[in-house]
Amino acid sequence: MDFPWPAVGTPLADVLTPLPVIDEDRLAANIKRTQTYMDAHGLAFRPHVKTHKIPAVARQQIAAGAVGLNCQKMTEAEVFADAGFDDLLITYNILGAWRLARLAALNDRVARLRVVADSLVAVQGLSAAIGHGKPLMVLVECDTGAGRCGVQTPQAAADLAARIDAAPGLAFDGLMTYPPAGGAARVEAFLQQTMALLAERGIACPTRSNGGTPDLFQAHLVPSATEHRAGTYVYQDRSMMRAGVCGPDDLAMHVLATVVSRPTPQRAVLDAGSKALTSDLLGFTDYGEIPSLPGARIVSLSEEHAVVDLTGCTVAGPPVGAQLAIVPNHACVVSNLFDRMVFHRDGVVTRVEPVAARGTVW
Amino acid sequence: MDFPWPAVGTPLADVLTPLPVIDEDRLAANIKRTQTYMDAHGLAFRPHVKTHKIPAVARQQIAAGAVGLNCQKMTEAEVFADAGFDDLLITYNILGAWRLARLAALNDRVARLRVVADSLVAVQGLSAAIGHGKPLMVLVECDTGAGRCGVQTPQAAADLAARIDAAPGLAFDGLMTYPPAGGAARVEAFLQQTMALLAERGIACPTRSNGGTPDLFQAHLVPSATEHRAGTYVYQDRSMMRAGVCGPDDLAMHVLATVVSRPTPQRAVLDAGSKALTSDLLGFTDYGEIPSLPGARIVSLSEEHAVVDLTGCTVAGPPVGAQLAIVPNHACVVSNLFDRMVFHRDGVVTRVEPVAARGTVW
Numbered sequence: 064m065d066f067p068w069p070a071v072g073t074p075l076a077d078v079l080t081p082l083p084v085i086d087e088d089r090l091a092a093n094i095k096r097t098q099t100y101m102d103a104h105g106l107a108f109r110p111h112v113k114t115h116k117i118p119a120v121a122r123q124q125i126a127a128g129a130v131g132l133n134c135q136k137m138t139e140a141e142v143f144a145d146a147g148f149d150d151l152l153i154t155y156n157i158l159g160a161w162r163l164a165r166l167a168a169l170n171d172r173v174a175r176l177r178v179v180a181d182s183l184v185a186v187q188g189l190s191a192a193i194g195h196g197k198p199l200m201v202l203v204e205c206d207t208g209a210g211r212c213g214v215q216t217p218q219a220a221a222d223l224a225a226r227i228d229a230a231p232g233l234a235f236d237g238l239m240t241y242p243p244a245g246g247a248a249r250v251e252a253f254l255q256q257t258m259a260l261l262a263e264r265g266i267a268c269p270t271r272s273n274g275g276t277p278d279l280f281q282a283h284l285v286p287s288a289t290e291h292r293a294g295t296y297v298y299q300d301r302s303m304m305r306a307g308v309c310g311p312d313d314l315a316m317h318v319l320a321t322v323v324s325r326p327t328p329q330r331a332v333l334d335a336g337s338k339a340l341t342s343d344l345l346g347f348t349d350y351g352e353i354p355s356l357p358g359a360r361i362v363s364l365s366e367e368h369a370v371v372d373l374t375g376c377t378v379a380g381p382p383v384g385a386q387l388a389i390v391p392n393h394a395c396v397v398s399n400l401f402d403r404m405v406f407h408r409d410g411v412v413t414r415v416e417p418v419a420a421r422g423t424v425w
Numbered sequence: 426m427d428f429p430w431p432a433v434g435t436p437l438a439d440v441l442t443p444l445p446v447i448d449e450d451r452l453a454a455n456i457k458r459t460q461t462y463m464d465a466h467g468l469a470f471r472p473h474v475k476t477h478k479i480p481a482v483a484r485q486q487i488a489a490g491a492v493g494l495n496c497q498k499m500t501e502a503e504v505f506a507d508a509g510f511d512d513l514l515i516t517y518n519i520l521g522a523w524r525l526a527r528l529a530a531l532n533d534r535v536a537r538l539r540v541v542a543d544s545l546v547a548v549q550g551l552s553a554a555i556g557h558g559k560p561l562m563v564l565v566e567c568d569t570g571a572g573r574c575g576v577q578t579p580q581a582a583a584d585l586a587a588r589i590d591a592a593p594g595l596a597f598d599g600l601m602t603y604p605p606a607g608g609a610a611r612v613e614a615f616l617q618q619t620m621a622l623l624a625e626r627g628i629a630c631p632t633r634s635n636g637g638t639p640d641l642f643q644a645h646l647v648p649s650a651t652e653h654r655a656g657t658y659v660y661q662d663r664s665m666m667r668a669g670v671c672g673p674d675d676l677a678m679h680v681l682a683t684v685v686s687r688p689t690p691q692r693a694v695l696d697a698g699s700k701a702l703t704s705d706l707l708g709f710t711d712y713g714e715i716p717s718l719p720g721a722r723i724v725s726l727s728e729e730h731a732v733v734d735l736t737g738c739t740v741a742g743p744p745v746g747a748q749l750a751i752v753p754n755h756a757c758v759v760s761n762l763f764d765r766m767v768f769h770r771d772g773v774v775t776r777v778e779p780v781a782a783r784g785t786v787w
Contacts, residue, residue, distance in 0.1 A: 066500065067523055067787060079523055079787045113728055127639055135729045138428065155729065156685045158746055161429055178783060181686050184745040209731055212686040212694050239730060276780060323518045324543050324574040332574050338786050342705045366475055367497045367517065367786065369571055370713055383546040384520055399700055400761075422764060424729065425429060425443045425701050 068403055073412040078405065080321040080386060081339035083397050085298065087292030087409040089315035091123070097279060097296050098127040104283040108236045109133045109152060109272070111294030115393045116420035117404060118146035120297065131175065133274070133292045137162045140169060140176075146419065149174035152272065154204070154239055154292070156185040156212065162425070163192035170199050177270075179204040179239050181213050186226050186233070189248040193232030200236040201227045202270060205251045205257070217256035224257075228266050237289075244277035244306060246342060247284035254287040277306040292414070300394040301352050302345040304309065311354070317388040318351070318397060320369065331359075331380055333369040340364060341396040350376045351389040356381065430765055435774040437769060440767065442683040442748060443506050443701035445759050447660065449770045451677035453485070459641060460489040466645040471495045471514060471634070473656030476757045478782035479766060480508035482659065493537065495636070495654040499524045500539075501530060501785040508781065511536040514634065516566070516601060516654070518547040518574065524787070525554035532561050537774035541566040541601045543575050548588050548595070555594030555744075561658075562598040563589045564632060567619070569604040569612045583626065586619075586779035590628050599632030606639035606668060616649040639668040662756040663714050664707040673716070679750040680713070682731065682741045693721075693742055695731040697751060702726060703758040713751040718743065723751070 101108035111133040132138040177200040206213030206290025215259035227235040274292035282291040298316040299309040350361040358375035463470035473495040481704035493512025496502040539562040568575030568586040589597040636654035660678040682697035712723040
């Protein structure tokens with residue numbers, strides 16, 4: 064069916080809601096500010112595409128000086144390879160015959176492709192899949208406190224690096240970590256200790272890839288890192304504002320919504336539910352912030368409704384039909400819900416981009 | 426790009442994960458059991474398509490005896506109208522010029538189309554859009570305790586019904602409510618009081634539409650209702666099991682996932698994150714249940730990872746590469762994340778259906 068994506072030139076007041084929209088000037092400023100910081104500190108910068116999933120935005124990031132892209136899944140990397148990007152790091156253990164065969168094919172057509180591994184099972188799979196072609200570059204994923212994937216100690220990292228170094232078809236390229244906020248000292252210690260162990264074994268470790276938006280502007284506190292990865296910085300969101308990495312004027316994404324019901328003086332219901340905002344709380348107790356309604360709280364979501372409690376709201380409640388802008392808790396997950404993303408400058412639509420990598424979970 | 430949807434006949438052990446899958450026999454049993462109950466109590470049954478978003482599944486529901494379909498948004502209704510369904514109830518306030526124009530067009534091509542309204546603003550918009558064509562049937566949405574949309578009192582319901590009754594182009598058709606679990610007595614009282622007020626004014630109220638899966642099999646406790654709407658019953662999920670409306674053998678949807686990392690003896694990381702499960706908690710403190718790992722808890726999700734705490738798990742932890750089935754907290758939101766849905770019988774793929782109404786937020 065023909066969905067009502069707005070034409071270029073449409074005022075945002077006239078678009079159908081719910082709709083996430085991106086402010087072009089803030090987007091450009093976020094890209095420039097971050098790249099300028101990385102350049103000043105001699106860090107390579109590798110944006111994570113998960114936040115936008117849009118090749119055109121990735122081109123803006125590369126044009127600003129980013130060295131390449133960070134992808135999370137095989138199919139996501141394929142979308143960006145198809146769009147012509149030639150330096151991709153997939154920060155995920157690639158497992159299973161289908162993915163491994165696709166990875167081998169991708170390695171042949173992308174100039175610089177790298178993946179990570181945190182287990183011998185993963186390394187063995189990669190080695191068996193690559194065979195005698197162009198070697199696949201592999202980084203060891205290290206858990207520096209985030210409690211997700213990754214080897215647990217520098218010793219384990221060095222041991223796995225040695226297995227990669229010895230595996231047919233693979234080339235050990237370094238270390239990768241995704242630390243929790245405030246983890247700089249721990250990351251630096253982990254990297255230094257692992258590099259020392261690798262040096263003892265005579266194994267080169269050219270890449271040390273650190274990541275995360277919350278500590279973006281503390282990336283220089285990890286001097287052993289050679290590059291930094293970040294995704295959310297490009298749009299920013301409510302959780303990043305809470306982390307102090309951006310202010311309200313840096314928020315490039317808002318989700319536009321319309322008041323569809325005012326059942327009581329204290330309650331407004333919006334047309335943006337979990338199909339538009341997602342139910343990500345990220346430590347908040349409500350589902351987004353409405354700058355035009357200070358003190359109002361989005362207290363619950365169903366798929367197509369947001370219930371707003373106006374009890375603490377310091378301004379007049381909005382009438383049925385009013386359009387509101389919501390700052391989402393988490394920008395990346397909103398991108399994954401829409402086939403296209405609408406961009407604007409000063410409230411007028413500038414372009415509508417396909418979210419090419421939406422749904423690339425494989 | 427060519428996504429790896431499995432072919433008919435593929436064993437589920439060979440599909441790429443993360444992937445939600447639907448058990449054909451349980452799906453059929455859920456449809457039959459619910460329709461049998463509704464038939465026994467003389468209630469018309471109107472499935473909510475939000476759970477599956479698939480015309481082929483809606484055809485199974487209609488074939489079993491459902492009178493028509495319940496949609497939540499204009500574009501969702503259009504998808505099902507395009508698929509040939511001719512009795513649609515949109516349980517949402519339809520606002521704005523674009524939607525109202527599309528609604529007027531839909532009213533002309535669908536044999537029986539009905540919408541709801543809970544405000545004079547909504548009624549005035551509907552009346553202005555419909556003009557002199559076929560009258561549009563409108564129900565008044567009533568808030569019987571769910572705290573979402575709906576007029577607050579029987580008096581307000583009767584007053585709005587009178588406005589609809591008098592509005593050019595519109596025909597008042599009755600009352601609609603979506604109550605909280607355990608709300609039968611309150612729904613019955615609200616309906617009876619409103620019907621009495623309407624009778625005093627000489628306004629017919631042919632339809633009284635009640636809804637919800639949690640109290641599905643208590644629908645007969647609202648004798649004034651003429652029909653019941655439910656969505657989740659068709660797949661069922663963890664929240665419905667907790668509500669007692671189904672047991673483990675009724676769960677038709679599982680999300681298949683693969684162990685991608687075992688960083689510690691107490692931690693497993695799966696490839697199903699919030700892009701596969703959503704972050705809907707629905708009152709749970711974890712993000713789904715893994716029947717094959719009793720005592721394990723999915724303690725956190727990021728977009729592409731689920732972190733499983735095995736501390737309380739009473740069986741051996743799964744190795745890297747193992748495939749697991751997850752019972753999602755909420756089935757409906759999972760459907761909205763995938764372009765197609767894979768069905769199986771006894772673990773062998775039977776069909777792959779486009780999720781035609783995925784993303785229909787307008």
